[in-house]
Amino acid sequence: MNNDIARITSKAWVKALLAEPILARLGTCSPNTLQPHVVPVWFEWDVYQRFSIHSQS
Secondary structure, three states, X not given: OOXXXXXXXXXXXXXXXXXXXXXXXXXXEOOOOOOEXXXXXXXXXXXXXXXXXXXXX
């Protein structure tokens, strides 16, 4: 792991933020039809300090 990432993620406020269940929405748009597509996404921060990004689709 990069030393900068380890230094930042060792801070208490960062650990508290990453432990929160934060829900976001990711939107894309077809270049042909301009139809939007939006899906909920969330992440998990595991014990190995890795991100896992999830979606229902």
